Amino acid sequence: MASHCIHIPPPISSTAVSAATTVLNKLSVCKTLNHIKQLHAQILHHRLNSFLCNLSFSSSSINLTYALSLFSSIPSPPKPTFFNPFLRNLSHSSEPKATILFYKKIRHVGGRLDRYSFPPILKAASKVSAFFEGMEIHGVAVKIATVSDPFVETALVDMYGSCGRINCARKVFDEMSQRDVVTWNTMIERYCRCELVDEAFKLFEEMKSSNVMPDAMILCNIVSACNRTGNMSYNRAIYDFLKGNDVRMDTHLVTALVTLYAGAGCTDIAREFYMKMSVRDLFVSTAMVSGLSKAGRLDDARVIFDQTGNKDLVCWTTMIKAYAESDHPQEGLRVFEELCRSGIKPDDVTMESVISACANLSTMDRAKWVHLYTRSNGFESDLLVNNALINMYAKCGDLDRARDVFEKMPMRDVVSWSTMINAFSMHGEASDALITFARMKEENMEPNEVTFVGVLYGCSHSGLVEEGKKIFASMTNEYSLTPKLEHYGCMVDLFGRANRLREALEIIESMPMAPNVVIWGSLMSACRVHGELELGEVAAKHILELEPNHDGALVLMSNIYAREQRWDDVRNIRRVMEEKNVFKEKGLSRIDLNGKSHEFLIGDKRHKQSDEIYAKLEEVVSKLNLAGYVPHSGSVLVDVEEEEKKDLVLWHSEKLALCFGLMNEEEEEEKGLCDVIRIVKNLRVCEDCHVFFKLVSKVYEREIIVRDRTRFHRYKDGLCSCRDYW
DNA sequence: ATAGGGTTAG
Numbered sequence: 043m044a045s046h047c048i049h050i051p052p053p054i055s056s057t058a059v060s061a062a063t064t065v066l067n068k069l070s071v072c073k074t075l076n077h078i079k080q081l082h083a084q085i086l087h088h089r090l091n092s093f094l095c096n097l098s099f100s101s102s103s104i105n106l107t108y109a110l111s112l113f114s115s116i117p118s119p120p121k122p123t124f125f126n127p128f129l130r131n132l133s134h135s136s137e138p139k140a141t142i143l144f145y146k147k148i149r150h151v152g153g154r155l156d157r158y159s160f161p162p163i164l165k166a167a168s169k170v171s172a173f174f175e176g177m178e179i180h181g182v183a184v185k186i187a188t189v190s191d192p193f194v195e196t197a198l199v200d201m202y203g204s205c206g207r208i209n210c211a212r213k214v215f216d217e218m219s220q221r222d223v224v225t226w227n228t229m230i231e232r233y234c235r236c237e238l239v240d241e242a243f244k245l246f247e248e249m250k251s252s253n254v255m256p257d258a259m260i261l262c263n264i265v266s267a268c269n270r271t272g273n274m275s276y277n278r279a280i281y282d283f284l285k286g287n288d289v290r291m292d293t294h295l296v297t298a299l300v301t302l303y304a305g306a307g308c309t310d311i312a313r314e315f316y317m318k319m320s321v322r323d324l325f326v327s328t329a330m331v332s333g334l335s336k337a338g339r340l341d342d343a344r345v346i347f348d349q350t351g352n353k354d355l356v357c358w359t360t361m362i363k364a365y366a367e368s369d370h371p372q373e374g375l376r377v378f379e380e381l382c383r384s385g386i387k388p389d390d391v392t393m394e395s396v397i398s399a400c401a402n403l404s405t406m407d408r409a410k411w412v413h414l415y416t417r418s419n420g421f422e423s424d425l426l427v428n429n430a431l432i433n434m435y436a437k438c439g440d441l442d443r444a445r446d447v448f449e450k451m452p453m454r455d456v457v458s459w460s461t462m463i464n465a466f467s468m469h470g471e472a473s474d475a476l477i478t479f480a481r482m483k484e485e486n487m488e489p490n491e492v493t494f495v496g497v498l499y500g501c502s503h504s505g506l507v508e509e510g511k512k513i514f515a516s517m518t519n520e521y522s523l524t525p526k527l528e529h530y531g532c533m534v535d536l537f538g539r540a541n542r543l544r545e546a547l548e549i550i551e552s553m554p555m556a557p558n559v560v561i562w563g564s565l566m567s568a569c570r571v572h573g574e575l576e577l578g579e580v581a582a583k584h585i586l587e588l589e590p591n592h593d594g595a596l597v598l599m600s601n602i603y604a605r606e607q608r609w610d611d612v613r614n615i616r617r618v619m620e621e622k623n624v625f626k627e628k629g630l631s632r633i634d635l636n637g638k639s640h641e642f643l644i645g646d647k648r649h650k651q652s653d654e655i656y657a658k659l660e661e662v663v664s665k666l667n668l669a670g671y672v673p674h675s676g677s678v679l680v681d682v683e684e685e686e687k688k689d690l691v692l693w694h695s696e697k698l699a700l701c702f703g704l705m706n707e708e709e710e711e712e713k714g715l716c717d718v719i720r721i722v723k724n725l726r727v728c729e730d731c732h733v734f735f736k737l738v739s740k741v742y743e744r745e746i747i748v749r750d751r752t753r754f755h756r757y758k759d760g761l762c763s764c765r766d767y768w
Numbered sequence: 769a770t771a772g773g774g775t776t777a778g
Contacts, residue, residue, distance in 0.1 A: 125770095126770045127770055156770090158769095158771045159771085161772050165771095191772095193772045194771085200772080222772090225773085228772075263773090263775065292776090293776065294774085294775050295775085297777060300777090323777095325776050326776080326777080330777090331778095332777065357777075363778060389778095392778080394778095395778075
C-alpha cells in the first residue's frame with residue numbers, strides 16, 4: 043500500500059471528507075482561540091479516524107510513526123471507539139509488536155482504554171510472547187476492572203500460554219466465572235502447543251462434563267498434538283467420541299484424523315474418515331498417501347496418489363519420500379521423473395527425498411547424477427540437500443565424496459555434523475568420527491541425541507570401549523541429555539562386541555525403560571560371536587516373548603546350536619520355523635557395472651555369464667590357497683557333509699559378485715574406468731567371506747568396498763577397515 | 769460502534 047520511500051497519506055473516506063467540511067465551515071464563526079483549538083482537535087480527530095480506518099492492513103513503520111504523531115498532536119485524547127479498530131488491525135498485521143507501542147502511546151497521552159481494547163493488545167503480546175509487557179497489561183486491565191470480561195480473560199489465557207507460563211494461563215482459566223467453547227479451546231490449544239496432551243485431554247473431558255460441546259477445532263488441536271507427540275493413548279477415545287456425537291467435520295480435522303489413524307496402522311478407520319469428505323481436499327489426500335505409506339500400504343497409497351487431481355509439490359514429494367524410504371527407491375525416482383515432466387519445480391524437501399532414494403539404491407552412477415542435478419538447479423548451498431548428499435555418498439561407500447560435500451558446505455547444522463560422524467562410524471573410521479565430534483565442540487555446535495548415537499555406534503564398531511563409556515557418561519554430565527533406548531542399545535553393542543557380556547547384561551538390567559527386540563538382539567548376536575551359548579539362549583527367549591516369530595532370534599538360536607554342533611537342536615528350530623513359515627532372509631549381493639545392476643543369490647546360476655563366473659571363482663580360490671586360504675565352514679548352519687559345506691561357503695552371493703567384478707576388471711581398465719569394486723549385501727558378511735575378500739584385495743591389488751546390513755568394509759592390501767571387528 | 773480460538777499434508 044504505502045511506498046517504501048515516499049509516504050503518501052492514505053485516501054480520506056468520503057464520510058470523513060464531509061465531516062471535515064462541516065468542521066471547516068464552522069471555522070468562520072469561531073470567536074476565541076479556544077474555539078479554534080476545539081475545532082482543530084475535532085479536525086485531528088476526524089483526520090485520525092479516517093486515517094485509522096484506511097490503515098486497515100497497512101502497518102509500515104512510517105504509517106505507525108504518523109499515527110503516533112497524530113495522536114500526540116490531539117489536545118484531548120481520542121475515545122476508545124476511535125482506536126480500538128486500529129488496535130485490532132495492528133494486532134492482526136505482520137507487525138503485531140506495533141500494537142504494544144500504540145498501547146503505550148495511548149497510555150502516555152492519558153487515553154482511556156476499555157474492555158474492547160484489551161483483547162487485541164493481549165493478542166499482540168501473545169504473538170510476540172512478551173511476558174513482562176503482558177503482565178503489565180494484565181495489571182492495567184485489572185485496574186480498569188475489565189478482567190471479569192470473558193473476552194479479556196480468554197486473551198489473557200492465550201497470552202500467558204504463548205509466553206510459556208502455562209500455569210499462569212491455567213490460573214486465569216480456573217478463576218473465570220463463565221467459559222465457552224472458545225475459552226476451552228484456548229486453554230486446550232495451549233496445553234497442546236507445549237505437548238501436554240494428557241492435560242489437554244483431561245480438559246477435553248471436563249469440558250464435556252460441563253456441557254460445552256467440543257467442536258472440530260478443539261478436536262483438531264488435540265488430534266494434531268497426538269500426531270506431533272506420537273501419543274496414541276487417546277486414539278480409541280477420540281474415535282468413540284466422533285462416533286457418538288455429531289461433530290461437523292472440516293478438512294482440517296479430517297486431515298489430522300487420517301494422519302493419526304493411518305500413522306497408527308488403523309488404515310480402515312483412516313479410510314472411513316477419508317470417505318466422509320465429499321470434496322476431495324488435497325491436504326486430506328496427501329495425508330492419506332502419507333499415512334498409508336507409513337502403515338506399509340504402499341500400493342494403496344499409490345492408488346490414492348494416482349486418483350488425486352491437481353497435485354501440488356507436497357503431494358508429489360510425499361509419494362517420492364514413501365518410495366525412497368521403503369524398498370522401492372527405483373520407483374521413487376520414476377515418480378520424480380514424472381514430477382519433472384509435469385513442469386513443477388522440485389524444492390529442497392523434494393530433493394532430500396530423491397537423494398535419499400539414491401542413497402538406498404546405492405549405485406554410484408545414480409549418486410553422481412543426482413549430485414550433478416542439484417548443482418545445476420541451484421541447490422549447491424542448500425543445507426537440507428547437502429546433508430542428504432553426505433548421507434548418500436556414505437551409504438554408497440564413497441566416504442571421500444561424503445567428506446568433500448561436508449567440508450564445502452557454507453553452513454552446517456547439527457544434522458550435518460551428526461551425518462558426517464555417522465558416516466565415519468559406518469565405515470569403521472572411529473578416530474575420524476571422534477575427531478569430528480571434537481571439532482564440533484570447538485565450533486560450539488551443540489550435539490543432540492542423534493549425534494551421540496553416531497559417536498557411540500562408531501566406538502562400538504571399533505572396539506573403543508573406554509572411550510564409549512566416557513562419551514555415554516558425558517551425555518548426562520556435560521550435555522544434560524537423557525539417554526534413550528538407542529543409546530543403551532549402543533552400549534549393549536559396545537560391551538557385547540568386546541566380549542564383555544556381563545557388562546552388556548548390566549546395561550540391560552539398569553535401563554530405565556523396557557529393553558526391546560533390538561537390544562536383546564544385540565546381546566544375542568554378541569553371544570553367538572563369542573560362543574556364550576547360555577546367555578544367548580536367555581536373550582533369544584526374551585526376543586521370542588516379544589516376537590514369537592522373530593526370524594532373527596530363531597536363526598540366531600540355530601546358529602548358536604550349529605556352532606556347538608548340536609544338530610538335533612538346529613533341526614528342531616528349523617522345524618519350528620517351517621511350521622510358522624518363518625524363513626531366514628536369503629543373502630543377496632549386488633554389483634553395478636556400466637550402469638547395470640547384477641544380483642546374485644547363494645549358488646546362483648541364473649546369470650548369463652554364470653560359467654565364466656564359476657571358472658573365475660575356481661581360479662581365485664586356487665590363487666588364494668597359495669596365499670594360505672582355507673575355507674571356513676563354521677558359517678554354514680545346516681548339518682551337511684564337510685565337503686559340501688565348503689562348497690556352500692564358496693558360493694556365497696558376495697563371492698559370486700566379487701568374481702563377476704574381477705572378471706570385468708580388464709575391460710574396465712582399458713577404458714580408464716577402473717575404480718574400486720563396490721558390492722552391496724543385504725545381510726552381514728560371514729567370517730569366511732571376510733577373510734576371502736581381504737586376501738583378494740592383496741593378491742589382485744584391488745580395493746573392494748562391501749556394504750552389508752549394518753556397516754561398510756573397505757578391503758585394501760589384505761586388510762579391512764573394520765580391523766576384523768564387526 | 770468497536771472484542772476472544774485458526775488448525776491440516778512432504
